[in-house]
Amino acid sequence: MTEALRVGIVGAGGIAQAVHIPNYQKCGDRVEIVAIADVAVERAKEAAAKFGIEYHFATVEEMLQSVDLDAVSICTPNKFHASAAIAALEAGCHVLCEKPPAMTVAEAVAMAQAANKAGKYLSYGFHYRHTQDVEALKRFIDGGELGEIYAATAIALRRRGIPGWGVFTNKELQGGGPLIDIGVHMLDTALYLMGYPEPDSVFGATYQRLGKKKGVGLLGAWDYENFTVEDMARGFIRFKNGATLVLESAFAANVQKRDEMNVKLMGDLGGADVFPLTIYQEKHGSLIDVKPAYLPDKSGYELEVERFVNACLGGDAPISTPEQGVKLQRVINGLYASAETGEAVKL
Structure with a gap:
């Protein structure tokens, strides 16, 4: 493809408006944003x-029928990810869908099947994968510096x-x-750095x-009377290779920090905290901490969109795949199912 x-x-x-459109526009004449749809x-x-x-439209179907498109970004509430993505894929478009993949495992599977059938890319908006800390650590991991990663913690x-x-507080839509x-961001980041092992x-x-209580809101006042989602989730994941991951995620918790997004990895040759990146190793009879003195200053959001565009124009395939999306969705929905029953869930 040589045209925009x-x-x-x-x-x-x-x-x-804050992420997808501005970062597509940063791609210059390689991209033309033709249309936008919203109910x-x-x-x-x-x-x-x-x-x-x-062009602007009320539905994705109307947009796909009315204009010729090469790619579509899905920026809707989670409930509509699957239907919009599948419609776009069936219309012959590559798709960049915001996280999480979907509401259910069945939807994530259907999205992956639609992408494979269409022969088009389906990539997800896990922008933390594209941050400089993650990219640098991935190079260390690929170089064997951490050895076998057997334990991880994901914190959001x-x-x-x-x-x-x-x-965001409406369970029916989210x-x-x-x-x-x-939590899905840090969970995906951990799984990506661990090589996306098969969950057990x-x-x-x-x-x-x-x-559901009225209180101080650092992100504005929320509708506590119609709050239908959890405010905290915790989980333990065991993988088929024996590795384990502990997850902590909360919109509101009595903790010290205003917010914390991090992944901690432990391997048999080294460990790491990802944000900011610090690597922990034993070398030459000493315990050492390794911190980068310089990392390029480019946002994960910008690189996510830029690389999606490159892929659609014939470059390297996206680093987020539909199959990973299915695996991640299984973990998320498994954790929710376990929370409802109080029992561990076999995946």
Whole structure:
């Protein structure tokens, strides 16, 4: 493909306007954002005017039928990821879908099948994979510096970070709270650095202790009366290779830090904290900490979109695959199922 990549946007909310559209536009004449669709059609119209997008529509189906597109970004609430992505793939478009993959494992599987059948890329918005800390650590891991990674911790905690906007506290539209919204980022980052091992079983617990109370909101006041998701989720994951991972995720918890997003890895030759990157090793009779003195200053969001564009234009395939999306969805839904029953779930 030598012409500009013709892109459509589904969902005209914050993630589309703050991340996807601006970063597509940074690609210059390699990308043309042709259309945007949103069920709140006035919002689509306003976004089209704001960013100089020629067409706006009320539905993804109308957009796909009306304009010729090469790729589509899915920026809707989680409930609509699968239907929008499958429609775009069946129309012959590559798809960049925001996280999480879907609401259910069956949806994630259907999305992967649609991508394989269409012969198109389906990549997910796990932008932490593209951060400089993760990229640097991945090179160390690939070089054998950590050895076999057998234990990990994924942390996504906020002291009082319940979103005061959007549908993040609506279980019907999102499927859950911090586990599926922010915990999924650190879970994916950990799995990516571990080589995406096959999960064997999970044990999870969820809590709703603070979200249904009126309180101080560091991300604005939230609708505590209609709060239907968990405000904290914790989990333990065991993989078929014997490795384990502990997950902590919360929109609101009585902790010291305002927020913490991190992954901790432990291997038999070294360990690491990812954000900021520090590697722990024993060398030449000493215990040492290795920290990069310099990393390039480019955001994970920008690189995520840039690399998706490169892939669609014939470059390297995206580093996020539909198969990984299915595996991740199994873990998420397994943790929620375990939390409901109080029993471990075999995957």
